[in-house]
Amino acid sequence: MKKLGIIGLDTSHAVQFTRSLNQDHPPAEFAGFRVTAAVAEGSREIESSRSRIAAYSELVRAMGVELVADADALVQRVDAVLLETNDGRLHLRQLLPVLRAGKPAFIDKPVAASLADVLVIYQLAAHYRVPIFSSSALRFVPELAGIRAGELGEIQGCDTFSPCPLEATHPDLFWYGIHGVELLHTLMGPGCLSVSRTHTTRCDFVTGVWPEGQIGTFRGRRDAAGNYQSGFGGTVYGSLGIRTVGRFLGYELLLREICRFFRTGLPPVTPAETEEIYLFMEAADESRSRKGASVLLAEVRERAELASRTRFHSYL
Numbered sequence: 278m279k280k281l282g283i284i285g286l287d288t289s290h291a292v293q294f295t296r297s298l299n300q301d302h303p304p305a306e307f308a309g310f311r312v313t314a315a316v317a318e319g320s321r322e323i324e325s326s327r328s329r330i331a332a333y334s335e336l337v338r339a340m341g342v343e344l345v346a347d348a349d350a351l352v353q354r355v356d357a358v359l360l361e362t363n364d365g366r367l368h369l370r371q372l373l374p375v376l377r378a379g380k381p382a383f384i385d386k387p388v389a390a391s392l393a394d395v396l397v398i399y400q401l402a403a404h405y406r407v408p409i410f411s412s413s414a415l416r417f418v419p420e421l422a423g424i425r426a427g428e429l430g431e432i433q434g435c436d437t438f439s440p441c442p443l444e445a446t447h448p449d450l451f452w453y454g455i456h457g458v459e460l461l462h463t464l465m466g467p468g469c470l471s472v473s474r475t476h477t478t479r480c481d482f483v484t485g486v487w488p489e490g491q492i493g494t495f496r497g498r499r500d501a502a503g504n505y506q507s508g509f510g511g512t513v514y515g516s517l518g519i520r521t522v523g524r525f526l527g528y529e530l531l532l533r534e535i536c537r538f539f540r541t542g543l544p545p546v547t548p549a550e551t552e553e554i555y556l557f558m559e560a561a562d563e564s565r566s567r568k569g570a571s572v573l574l575a576e577v578r579e580r581a582e583l584a585s586r587t588r589f590h591s592y593l
């Protein structure tokens with residue numbers, strides 16, 4: 278049995294993953310894994326996170342999970358780690374003991390709260406030779422695999438949407454818009470050149486241009502008060518047809534990929550793919566600050582790489 282540890286009990290994902298893995302008779306894809314220990318951390322500034330920690334701690338404890346003091350204690354007890362803290366600003370600090378201990382890790386969204394820190398995390402993982410990955414569950418909706426394999430021919434464009442409430446401590450799309458942005462990149466593939474963004478209190482609309490003239494868009498939705506508005510999906514335009522995609526089917530599809538990753542050590546999403554998603558979102562913030570002007574991703578990447586170099590060496 279592989280023992281899994283959780284860092285962060287301020288998200289329902291921690292409870293849902295534990296419930297799926299620690300059931301008496303798990304399905305074959307979850308067999309051989311069990312959450313055995315957790316660190317009851319989370320954001321102390323974000324109310325929606327802080328208010329959940331106590332209740333979620335009791336829920337996982339009732340499923341046989343030992344609560345330990347910190348990540349240093351956790352890595353001595355487990356084979357792999359689920360980093361679940363909602364607050365991406367904490368992830369770099371929380372992940373360091375995991376990487377130094379050589380434990381593979383899944384990092385729940387967002388990887389970090391800046392592109393520079395995303396780059397540092399992947400640089401440190403490479404330095405310590407520890408496999409990690411991060412992904413939205415939407416990436417693993419079954420219908421996407423066939424489209425990526427060519428069922429619709431050449432992908433000529435794509436429009437996606439997801440909830441996009443904003444959180445003041447994080448770049449706008451990092452907090453929740455990442456789900457729709459990841460769906461867009463799963464379908465369009467890498468190489469986006471430029472981004473422009475229109476922002477209102479109720480919506481964000483981001484347009485990306487890819488190398489051969491393809492256009493991909495993301496619509497981030499929220500209600501008039503700026504709160505969560507449900508709904509995930511999109512439309513793919515291929516040379517052989519058009520298809521609606523992306524209906525959210527729950528977290529077990531993602532958990533299946535996490536377990537496969539912990540078995541094989543092979544991440545289903547490359548660092549380059551994930552880094553480009555965060556590059557796209559940070560460029561969208563830059564476009565907002567420029568009143569919707571188009572922003573070259575290469576320009577944003579250069580600035581983030583410069584910032585990441587100093588930070589990387591400070592953590593060695």
